[in-house]
Amino acid sequence: ITPCDQVSNHGMETSLMDSVMTASRDFFRLPLEEKRKYSNIIGGKHFQMEGYGTDQVKTQDQRLDWSDRLHLKVEPEDERNLALWPIHPKSFRDDLHEYTLRSKRIKDDILRAMAKLLELDEDCLVNQFSDRALTYARFNYYPPCPRPDLVLGIKPHSDVYALTVLLMDKDVAGLQFLRDGTWYNVPAASNYTLLINVGVTMEIMTNGIFKGPVHRVVTNSEKERMSVAVFYGLDPEREIGPIAQMLTEDQPARYRKMKVKDFLVAHLEHFSRGERVVDSLRI
Ligand SMILES: O=C(O)CCC(=O)C(=O)O
Numbered sequence: 001i002t003p004c005d006q007v008s009n010h011g012m013e014t015s016l017m018d019s020v021m022t023a024s025r026d027f028f029r030l031p032l033e034e035k036r037k038y039s040n041i042i043g044g045k046h047f048q049m050e051g052y053g054t055d056q057v058k059t060q061d062q063r064l065d066w067s068d069r070l071h072l073k074v075e076p077e078d079e080r081n082l083a084l085w086p087i088h089p090k091s092f093r094d095d096l097h098e099y100t101l102r103s104k105r106i107k108d109d110i111l112r113a114m115a116k117l118l119e120l121d122e123d124c125l126v127n128q129f130s131d132r133a134l135t136y137a138r139f140n141y142y143p144p145c146p147r148p149d150l151v152l153g154i155k156p157h158s159d160v161y162a163l164t165v166l167l168m169d170k171d172v173a174g175l176q177f178l179r180d181g182t183w184y185n186v187p188a189a190s191n192y193t194l195l196i197n198v199g200v201t202m203e204i205m206t207n208g209i210f211k212g213p214v215h216r217v218v219t220n221s222e223k224e225r226m227s228v229a230v231f232y233g234l235d236p237e238r239e240i241g242p243i244a245q246m247l248t249e250d251q252p253a254r255y256r257k258m259k260v261k262d263f264l265v266a267h268l269e270h271f272s273r274g275e276r277v278v279d280s281l282r283i
């Protein structure tokens, strides 16, 4: 089982991927004062998950990433904070809405294929995601960096949610996956590509069968790079743990159960220290 897979022939129109990338690029090129209207820091002090800006700075020696982000909750739809959804460029909101509808279908197809691989009921994984499940979109913008030898676009991490649908820059590479101690490049594909990545929520749900691979983004001194990630998580009010259908006498649970909400908070603590939350949940 490969931990990340590039899908082609997935039924997402190139024009839609192009619109989302273009809208995103237009947003990041706005003057700073304009982007700050969507800031993830409220009143100059309080950090919130959603909005425009960098990660929360938790400690003085925390390594910062060379990137600019816009992070938006897409689902549950009634929890969208539209005040943080850019109005420039004009098409931004509609494009994101349309894009995430398509992306959701891809996610469900992938979850069914994964259930089949695990010899579970076809809808077993899809059914884990209720209408209160979280979906976030994250727009990543990596400006050219004068010292790519020193600074990363995103530090090594595993995605925390269950599945990520990542729309990659078609011209500029930078994403790398870690396997057996070596970093492997994901090449730029010259046309738009969606990369499906497994996150640690899925690692836990499948009792460690699917792994949430460690990846990072390197910078370069010449070209800007963009990506748009859509993260699929569970309902924050439920528990996360290996799903019952994965467990047998020979295969007991490898991870402790925890409330999803608390798991996400624990993840942020670990991420800021460059650690993986899943390692703290092993039984
Ligand atoms: O920019 C990329 O290609 C990857 C971004 C990423 O890993 C993330 O947003 O979690």
Ligand SMILES: [Fe+2]
Pocket (backbone or CB within 6 Å): 157, 158, 159, 215
């Ligand atoms: Fe990631």
